[in-house]
Amino acid sequence: xxxRIPNSEYQDRARRVQQELTRRKLxxxxxxxxxxxxxxxxxxxxxxxxxxxxxxxxxxxxxxSLLIGPESRTFATATSRLSQLYQLIELRExxxxxxxxxxxxxxxxxxxKHRIRRLGIAGYAMLPLPVHQRLAAVLxxxxxxxxxxxxxxxxxVKSANEVKLHRQAYRLAERGLERVLSVAKPGMTEVQVAAxxxxxxxxxxxxxxxxxxxxxxxxxxxxxxxxxTHRKIRxxxxxxxxxxxxxxxxxxxxxxPFVLGKMSRELRRLLEVGLAAEELTIATLRGGILAxxxxxxxxxxxxEQGYGEYILYGPxxxxxxxxxxxxxxxxxxxxxxxxxxxxxxxxxxxxxxVGLRFEDGVRITANGVEELSSHRREVLNLR
Numbered sequence: 318x319x320x321r322i323p324n325s326e327y328q329d330r331a332r333r334v335q336q337e338l339t340r341r342k343l344x345x346x347x348x349x350x351x352x353x354x355x356x357x358x359x360x361x362x363x364x365x366x367x368x369x370x371x372x373x374x375x376x377x378x379x380x381x382s383l384l385i386g387p388e389s390r391t392f393a394t395a396t397s398r399l400s401q402l403y404q405l406i407e408l409r410e411x412x413x414x415x416x417x418x419x420x421x422x423x424x425x426x427x428x429x430k431h432r433i434r435r436l437g438i439a440g441y442a443m444l445p446l447p448v449h450q451r452l453a454a455v456l457x458x459x460x461x462x463x464x465x466x467x468x469x470x471x472x473x474v475k476s477a478n479e480v481k482l483h484r485q486a487y488r489l490a491e492r493g494l495e496r497v498l499s500v501a502k503p504g505m506t507e508v509q510v511a512a513x514x515x516x517x518x519x520x521x522x523x524x525x526x527x528x529x530x531x532x533x534x535x536x537x538x539x540x541x542x543x544x545x546t547h548r549k550i551r552x553x554x555x556x557x558x559x560x561x562x563x564x565x566x567x568x569x570x571x572x573x574p575f576v577l578g579k580m581s582r583e584l585r586r587l588l589e590v591g592l593a594a595e596e597l598t599i600a601t602l603r604g605g606i607l608a609x610x611x612x613x614x615x616x617x618x619x620x621e622q623g624y625g626e627y628i629l630y631g632p633x634x635x636x637x638x639x640x641x642x643x644x645x646x647x648x649x650x651x652x653x654x655x656x657x658x659x660x661x662x663x664x665x666x667x668x669x670x671v672g673l674r675f676e677d678g679v680r681i682t683a684n685g686v687e688e689l690s691s692h693r694r695e696v697l698n699l700r
Contacts, residue, residue: 349440376431437464486569489562507545527561527568552578572676575697627666
């Protein structure tokens with residue numbers, strides 16, 4: 318079983334970046350990443366920073382380099398696919414120790430080696446001000462170019478190896494869902510429910526969770542994004558599980574609302590509409606269709622059912638090295654979908670003190686989708 322992307326694919330990614338740099342007349346790309354947003358660095362180096370931040374520098378010609386903070390050399394050497402490392406004070410942890418005895422590299426030396434004058438930045442919106450200021454001081458403020466779209470476009474369509482890792486990530490997420498549905502009972506806390514899912518995924522092969530997973534219940538279900546609390550789950554209310562695994566760097570997510578004990582007619586109707594909206598999304602997605610066409614069709618259905626006020630976004634978003642990544646299937650996005658794009662169908666409906674999320678992974682094909690998860694995709698009333 319494939320457990321990680323082979324080195325040759327990282328080399329090919331660097332070559333494709335360099336081709337795009339030439340087309341855009343950029344001397345290099347700085348792909349910035351953090352512990353919570355590691356995708357840019359993982360895509361080009363397989364390195365996931367801990368505490369400190371990181372970046373991959375891809376020059377228009379020559380080998381890419383991994384840029385790290387003062388403490389990460391042994392960790393980066395052990396995990397990165399890149400052999401050339403530079404340590405920079407600006408990539409230190411946020412508590413900003415001074416490291417007076419450390420021998421560190423400088424931006425002048427790193428950028429000067431490749432004669433970089435015009436630098437594209439991937440991760441532009443999250444680049445820390447001190448890093449931006451230092452780069453501007455070395456290159457000049459007009460030399461920094463927002464190049465987020467460069468990597469987003471490359472990451473959007475998955476390779477055969479990426480698809481294989483995604484499939485396994487969704488299998489592991491289903492293990493978490495299976496465990497929760499088998500053990501959930503009134504009196505457990507949301508934290509305890511989430512812990513059951515996390516243990517099931519990690520004990521069967523996940524690298525880690527795909528994101529900080531959650532269970533929320535009752536009035537907490539109106540939170541589109543959430544964290545589990547010590548609230549005890551109860552009969553007759555919506556309990557929402559959102560769980561995902563990470564495998565070989567690639568993330569998954571499955572969302573299921575369920576009710577223990579007697580379910581009210583109102584709740585059942587809401588769950589039926591959410592489920593039907595997900596199934597409609599799956600049936601509509603295919604290669605060649607516009608993202609906006611899919612979103613408009615699904616949102617129209619939800620409005621026809623009387624739940625238009627519950628719509629927050631969606632009905633799907635990209636998935637890859639991050640659980641949620643570009644592109645979103647939205648009414649404003651006139652992008653033609655391509656085979657081997659990967660999406661999480663993500664139907665969130667919420668209003669007042671109740672909400673739900675149905676979520677599953679799919680791969681776009683020429684004529685439809687490959688479903689990566691489907692376990693217990695139904696109106697779940699557990700007794």
